[in-house]
Amino acid sequence: MNTPCLILAPMRGITTMHYRKAFVRHFEGLDVEMAPFISTVSAERINPKLLKDVLPENDSGLPLIPQVIGNKAHDFVQMNIALHDLGYNEVNWNMGCPHKPIRKKRRGSGLLPHPELVDSILDTVCGNSPCKISVKVRLGVADKSELMNLIPVLNKYPLSEVVIHPRTAEQMYNGAVDLDAFDKAFQQLERPVCYNGDINDLAFYQKVKTRFPTINRFMLGRGLLGNPFLCEIIKNGNSTVPNAITRISAFHEEVLASYEAVLHGDNPVLGKMKEFWTYQATHLSNGRKLFKKLKKSQHLSSYKNIVSEFLNESEWIA
Numbered sequence: 001m002n003t004p005c006l007i008l009a010p011m012r013g014i015t016t017m018h019y020r021k022a023f024v025r026h027f028e029g030l031d032v033e034m035a036p037f038i039s040t041v042s043a044e045r046i047n048p049k050l051l052k053d054v055l056p057e058n059d060s061g062l063p064l065i066p067q068v069i070g071n072k073a074h075d076f077v078q079m080n081i082a083l084h085d086l087g088y089n090e091v092n093w094n095m096g097c098p099h100k101p102i103r104k105k106r107r108g109s110g111l112l113p114h115p116e117l118v119d120s121i122l123d124t125v126c127g128n129s130p131c132k133i134s135v136k137v138r139l140g141v142a143d144k145s146e147l148m149n150l151i152p153v154l155n156k157y158p159l160s161e162v163v164i165h166p167r168t169a170e171q172m173y174n175g176a177v178d179l180d181a182f183d184k185a186f187q188q189l190e191r192p193v194c195y196n197g198d199i200n201d202l203a204f205y206q207k208v209k210t211r212f213p214t215i216n217r218f219m220l221g222r223g224l225l226g227n228p229f230l231c232e233i234i235k236n237g238n239s240t241v242p243n244a245i246t247r248i249s250a251f252h253e254e255v256l257a258s259y260e261a262v263l264h265g266d267n268p269v270l271g272k273m274k275e276f277w278t279y280q281a282t283h284l285s286n287g288r289k290l291f292k293k294l295k296k297s298q299h300l301s302s303y304k305n306i307v308s309e310f311l312n313e314s315e316w317i318a
């Protein structure tokens with residue numbers, strides 16, 4: 001089997017530049033990162049504050065693909081020019097975000113039922129952007145035929161990649177991924193395809209890889225956040241992780257220090273760290289208890305005590 005290219009999924013609020021930097025210093029096997037979405041804005045000059053998360057001086061050392069969400073072709077082109085000026089050669093277009101307020105405005109997954117609108121946006125964007133365009137899609141809003149109806153449009157443009165998360169927007173992140181629907185879309189797409197969804201362990205990765213042997217790009221989100229060793233595990237074909245708790249502790253310390261350096265006051269840092277543990281606690285033997293206890297913590301000092309106490313007693317569940 002070819003060595004796969006493993007891509008960190010964009011997860012807004014979580015896979016920030018602080019998280020990404022620390023992640024790459026502590027774990028192996030990840031090849032590429034996709035940054036959480038940046039909204040397009042109707043301005044000729046993009047405020048650099050909007051691009052902070054993807055500024056080259058904040059990079060982790062791995063190739064990073066910025067992601068944009070929006071439905072105004074001109075604004076999208078302006079954003080691509082600003083990103084190209086920062087040195088990026090590829091920008092991903094988010095057509096997968098399932099949240100209702102977003103999709104009601106025909107952004108994110110709300111674009112999936114509108115092939116004519118996607119066509120006109122891609123026509124302008126692909127014709128005027130200095131960067132390559134890739135897209136991240138779902139199967140549809142509620143109806144899985146929506147992606148199939150969109151594929152002839154996607155095939156018209158020189159997209160560098162189509163990342164498919166095989167769920168509908170209505171499903172959000174719940175229920176099973178539909179590998180048969182993924183298969184149908186994959187057969188029809190004439191552009192490189194990346195698989196994304198529920199790669200939570202080696203067995204599921206191997207199941208997808210065995211069914212789609214020609215796919216070599218895989219995007220990992222919640223599974224990798226819960227088990228940051230997962231890329232190493234996939235590449236080594238072995239789930240054993242020596243010194244797991246020590247490595248998780250060191251990673252946690254670095255993420256925490258990074259947020260403490262930029263956020264002011266206990267509350268914003270605690271907010272970030274509670275989000276961190278939503279995923280990170282899943283493979284700790286005492287993770288549920290830890291998460292319950294630290295959700296109640298109101299001060300960083302008690303938070304730190306709780307985490308160090310739990311990590312001292314914890315075992316890693318592969």
Ligand SMILES: Cc1cc2nc3c(=O)[nH]c(=O)nc-3n(C[C@H](O)[C@H](O)[C@H](O)COP(=O)(O)O)c2cc1C
Nearest residue numbers: 009010011012036037165197198199220221222223
């Ligand atoms: C909290 C959260 C934030 C997310 N933010 C983004 C985002 O900014 N852009 C995007 O394309 N997908 C986003 N996603 C979706 C993930 O990138 C990914 O497609 C999804 O979690 C499915 O992959 P997984 O099963 O490996 O987690 C987000 C998901 C979650 C749970």
